């Protein structure tokens with residue numbers, strides 16, 4: 550029995566490395582969306598984080614306003630900040646502005662998308678569909694790949710036990 554376990558594990562590790570290197574991008578109007586990804590969530594977790602980059606290739610400001618996902622009751626746009634050594638996060642009621650030519654990074658410890666009221670845990674390798682709405686560019690379907698941070702992700706090495714951010 551033992552002999553079959555090791556090659557299987559090695560195979561999973563190789564698959565994991567390949568997934569992390571894989572990029573996926575979306576374009577809607579003048580907005581380019583780079584590599585949406587999430588972290589796996591433990592059983593019973595009520596919320597998960599969503600991370601990506603937003604680039605405005607146009608001439609006018611745009612704004613990520615809102616979104617929906619079948620994977621959770623609500624999708625919110627959050628900001629994370631440290632005040633007096635305490636990490637806090639808050640929903641951005643007016644969404645997230647993206648100036649012309651600007652790239653805004655949603656990453657652990659900073660701006661992020663929050664999936665609240667998960668219908669089930671986010672599982673490694675899963676593709677979580679979501680619909681994002683921009684003020685000017687309109688709506689676009691994306692999918693967050695679970696457990697597949699881009700190579701340069703901030704905090705990608707943080708243990709999964711640290712929570713959705």
Ligand SMILES: [Cu+2]
Pocket residue numbers: 627628638661662663
């Ligand atoms: Cu949050």
